[in-house]
Every structure is written in C-alpha cells, then in structure tokens.
Amino acid sequence: MSFPIAAISGGDQPPKKVIFGASYARGSYDDDRSVTLLHYPAENTEETVFVFRLTEDASGVDVLREELTLRTSDAGMETSLSESAPAEWITTLPILESNGVSVMASAENLLTNGFYVTDIQPAKLADMRLKLSETRAYQKNAGLTVEYQLVTDPRV
DSSP: OEEEHHHHSOTTSOOOEEEOOOBOSSOEEETTEEEEOTTOBOOOOSOOEEEEEEOTTSSEEEEEEOOOSOOOSOHHHHHHHHHHSOOEEEEEEEEEEEOSSEEEEOOHHHHHTGGGTSSOOGGGEEEEEEEEEEEEEOSSOEEEEEEEEEOOOTTO
C-alpha cells in the first residue's frame, strides 16, 4: 500500500479515516446448499473505521481501529470520552520503500487477516489470491477482490 507521508505523519492535522468493508464476491456451497450469499456482508464487527499513522521511528505504518460505539451529546463529556476510548492499535505494516514524499508498506497483515473486519485468520487460511485484474483505484476510494480458501479441518 502506498501512503503520502503528509497524510500519516500526524502533525496538526487529524488523520484521515478509512472505512474497510467486505462482501462475498461469490456465493459458496457445501453439499448442494448455499453457505454464503453473493454480495452478502462479510464483516463480523461494527468497528470498520481505521486510521493509518507513521510509527515514531518511521519504520512502519500503524493501523488503528477507531472507537465509534461510545458517543455522547454532552459537550462536557466529549473530551473525557475521547481520552478514555482511544483508537485501538491493530498491527504495524512494515515499510518496504520510501522516497521522502510517500511510503510503500506491506499489506500482508491486512490481507491475511481479512482487513480486520472479517473472521479470516492466518491459522484458518489455506490459500489466498489477490485478483489484480479486478483492483480499482479512485480519487477517494479503492476496491479489490481477494479470494480466500479456508482450511476445512474443524480442529483449526
């Protein structure tokens, strides 16, 4: 993944928030019955808003999950609430390359963990394929297709 350094370095501007979503691109079947429906949501969490932040030593990009379930309409409680429920650190993406303007970080942790919004876990992953021909990038969003083959052994 490529990140402009200015967007993840902190400073006086708040970090940009990113929403991860997941849906089934294909239905799956088991013994002639449908297990998942085509385009059915694959998220197993309500917390799908993330922030990327450059690590203090500039060796990686921290992935933080924003806390959105705690809310208040009381202005006096807002500061207390935001300080008591900070963004949750999820993982650090190692930086592979930097040119001083942007960094290229490995997205392997995001991919092998279903972008931390699904129940995909590395221990249950038999194989994974990123379909580059279906990857799309736009000004403010991107879409990609990742196919996962899961281990069927119930002991895993």
